[in-house]
Every structure is written in structure tokens, then in C-alpha cells.
Amino acid sequence: MERVSRRRLLAAGSGAALASAVIGSGVAAAQGIRQPGLPLTDWIERYVLITDPGSVGTARPAPQPNVLPTGPTYYTGSIYRDLDVTGGAVASGAAPVGSFKVSAWAYAGGAAPQLVGIGSFDFAGKGKVIAMGGGSSVGSLAVSGGTGVFDGVGGEVRLGLLAPGNPFQLVADFQLQGQSVGR
Amino acid sequence: MERVSRRKLLAAGSGAALATTLVGATTAAAQGQPTRPPGQPLLERIERFVLVTNQPASDALRQPTSPTQAPTGPVYFTGTLWDDGAVSTDGTPASGAIQRGVYRSFGWVYTPGVVPLFTAVHTFDLFGRGQLTAAGVTDASKAITGGTGEFQSARGEVRYAVLNSAGTALVLEMDVVAPNIGR
Numbered sequence: 522m523e524r525v526s527r528r529r530l531l532a533a534g535s536g537a538a539l540a541s542a543v544i545g546s547g548v549a550a551a552q553g554i555r556q557p558g559l560p561l562t563d564w565i566e567r568y569v570l571i572t573d574p575g576s577v578g579t580a581r582p583a584p585q586p587n588v589l590p591t592g593p594t595y596y597t598g599s600i601y602r603d604l605d606v607t608g609g610a611v612a613s614g615a616a617p618v619g620s621f622k623v624s625a626w627a628y629a630g631g632a633a634p635q636l637v638g639i640g641s642f643d644f645a646g647k648g649k650v651i652a653m654g655g656g657s658s659v660g661s662l663a664v665s666g667g668t669g670v671f672d673g674v675g676g677e678v679r680l681g682l683l684a685p686g687n688p689f690q691l692v693a694d695f696q697l698q699g700q701s702v703g704r
Numbered sequence: 705m706e707r708v709s710r711r712k713l714l715a716a717g718s719g720a721a722l723a724t725t726l727v728g729a730t731t732a733a734a735q736g737q738p739t740r741p742p743g744q745p746l747l748e749r750i751e752r753f754v755l756v757t758n759q760p761a762s763d764a765l766r767q768p769t770s771p772t773q774a775p776t777g778p779v780y781f782t783g784t785l786w787d788d789g790a791v792s793t794d795g796t797p798a799s800g801a802i803q804r805g806v807y808r809s810f811g812w813v814y815t816p817g818v819v820p821l822f823t824a825v826h827t828f829d830l831f832g833r834g835q836l837t838a839a840g841v842t843d844a845s846k847a848i849t850g851g852t853g854e855f856q857s858a859r860g861e862v863r864y865a866v867l868n869s870a871g872t873a874l875v876l877e878m879d880v881v882a883p884n885i886g887r
Contacts (some may be wrong), residue, residue, distance in 0.1 A: 551850075580778065591763060592763065592780075593759065626778070626779075626780040628761075628808065637808040637809065638810050639825050652850075653825045654825075654827050655829065661852040661853075663836075663837040663850035663851045663854070663855070663856070665849035666850075675853075675856065675857025675858075675859075676856060676857055689825060696856075698856070698883070
């Protein structure tokens with residue numbers, strides 16, 4: 522997990538420094554910049570979401586294997602640190618840092634469905650981030666709030682494919698704006 | 705579409721002035737300058753759109769009793785967003801009108817009918833600006849839960865009124881409280 526102050530990102534300046542801060546070795550994660558007396562109100566955490574295909578639920582029958590039907594659907598899976606997943610494989614010994622659950626309506630089915638709905642991202646020992654919105658596996662969801670250290674947060678979750686053609690593994694950037702400093 | 709500062713509305717004072725501003729003849733829009741303290745962003749604004757429902761593209765898990773009536777149960781509604789005044793009362797866009805966005809929602813209808821009542825997650829995807837998300841029951845207003853793009857971390861409410869008896873067009877008033885100035 523990484524947490525990077527937006528101010529730090531902006532202050533980083535060059536593309537290389539920015540990429541380093543975002544993609545994140547431990548350097549940026551260690552020090553969020555904040556003004557004295559003020560909380561860190563904007564930070565980014567990056568994870569990989571791995572959906573459990575066997576737990577996907579749909580109200581309508583799938584027209585064929587690996588093709589999602591339209592209608593109500595449910596996804597669940599595990600959340601990993603981004604650096605714990607390489608080339609679609611979870612590093613040996615890496616443990617998930619949380620789990621997610623999504624309830625949505627697939628308005629366009631198929632191998633890469635488009636959904637509108639709500640998701641809960643439960644980070645063990647920290648709390649939940651709640652996000653909602655519409656789109657596909659590449660796009661953004663609005664953060665509507667959270668629990669624990671995410672109490673009162675806003676922001677958005679940006680999603681992208683970890684590997685082309687595989688909507689079951691997504692990179693998720695949580696850009697959070699909170700009233701607390703996070704963890 | 706109009707954007708009116710709440711301070712301006714409050715400053716308008718009398719009920720007549722308030723009604724004029726809200727109902728939105730061209731006065732406020734023509735003045736075009738929301739009032740804001742120097743150096744401070746515009747934190748609250750009102751935008752008005754017309755939602756034209758797309759009934760063929762909407763969907764329901766249960767079979768409707770008639771083609772124009774939504775059944776109870778899980779549903780998906782979608783439609784298009786237009787500038788206030790760009791759509792006639794029957795939902796037909798005026799010549800040259802520009803579509804501003806797409807509406808999608810996923811919920812549960814608890815009172816069926818031509819204009820059903822339902823509890824849902826709503827997304828208003830405004831082209832080039834971002835998504836505004838709202839949640840709640842469709843009685844008179846829904847709570848804004850957040851957004852993406854320029855609506856990131858937005859709060860406020862979306863009020864609506866039915867424009868015709870067929871329920872195919874609705875006026876939406878987005879009272880947005882946001883940490884940024886919007887467009």
C-alpha cells in the first residue's frame with residue numbers, strides 16, 4: 522500500500538519523480554507532506570483488485586462461459602498491494618490486505634461488461650471505502666464515504682486493467698480526500 | 705443549463721426574485737456571474753437539466769405488466785441529459801439541442817407504475833466534466849454522494865419534477881456543494 526500526498530506529487534515536478542512517487546517504492550509512502558497543524562487531506566493509495574470468478578453471481582443465466590449477462594450482478598474478490606502482483610500472478614507469500622464486494626447492474630454484458638452500482642472495499646484493520654458510479658473496468662467511481670480511518674472521505678477510485686483483456690484483475694488508484702490523516 | 709450561486713439566490717431576497725432565479729428565465733444566466741468572495745472558490749452552485757428517459761434501453765428483472773409500466777424489483781433506468789429548455793414537454797429535443805450527458809441508475813422499484821418509485825444509485829455522466837453520483841429514494845430529492853472529475857467529493861442534492869404525465873421527461877436541479885469551482 523502506498524499513500525502519497527497530492528502536494529508531494531505536484532511538488533515532485535519532473536515526470537520521472539512523479540512516476541516514482543505514484544508507482545511508489547517506499548520513499549513517497551513514508552512521508553506525506555502536510556502543513557503544520559493541518560491534516561493530510563488528499564492522498565493516493567494504489568492496489569490490485571483480483572475478482573474471484575467462482576463467486577460472481579448473476580440473476581440471469583450467462584449466455585456462454587466467461588460472458589456476463591445483463592442484469593443484477595455481484596462481484597467479490599481480494600485486494601492486494603500493487604507491488605505484490607506481477608504479470609497477473611500474486612507474489613509468493615503475499616497476503617491480501619482486504620476484500621471487496623460490488624453489487625451492480627450490468628447494462629452491457631459480455632466479456633468486458635459495463636456496470637452501474639455500488640462497491641465496498643474493506644481494508645483489514647483500517648476500515649471500508651464505499652464507492653459508486655458507472656462504467657467499465659477502465660474508468661472512475663465516486664467515493665461516497667467510508668468507515669474507520671476512511672470516515673468522511675470523498676474522492677474517486679480510478680480503475681484500469683492490470684493486463685489487456687482480463688477484467689478480473691484491475692489496478693485501482695484510490696484518490697481520497699479526507700478529514701483525517703488516514704492510517 | 706444554469707449555474708447560480710446560492711449566495712446569489714439568498715441575496716435575491718424576495719420570493720418573486722427567488723422564483724425567477726430558480727425557475728430560470730434568462731436573468732440569472734444572462735448576468736452570468738455567481739457571487740463569490742474574492743479569492744474564494746464557488747462552493748455551491750445549482751445546475752438545471754432535463755432528463756429524457758430511454759425506455760427501450762432501460763431494463764427490469766421482472767416482467768412488466770405493460771410496456772410503459774416498470775414492475776417492482778431490480779431495475780436499470782437510463783436516459784439522456786439536456787440543457788434546461790432544450791427539450792419539449794413530450795421529451796423531444798429541440799432542433800440543434802446538444803446532449804449534455806447520460807443518466808443511469810440501478811435500484812429496486814417498490815411502487816410500480818408509469819412513474820415508479822424506487823430506491824437506487826444514480827449516476828449523471830456529464831460529457832467532459834465527470835460523473836455526479838446520488839443515492840436515495842425517488843420522492844423529491846436524492847442525496848449527492850460524490851463524483852468524479854470536477855464533481856470529485858461533491859455533496860448536495862438532486863431535486864426533480866416530472867415534466868409530462870408519461871414520465872418520459874423530468875427536470876433535474878442539481879444543488880452541488882463542491883470543494884472546487886466546477887467548470
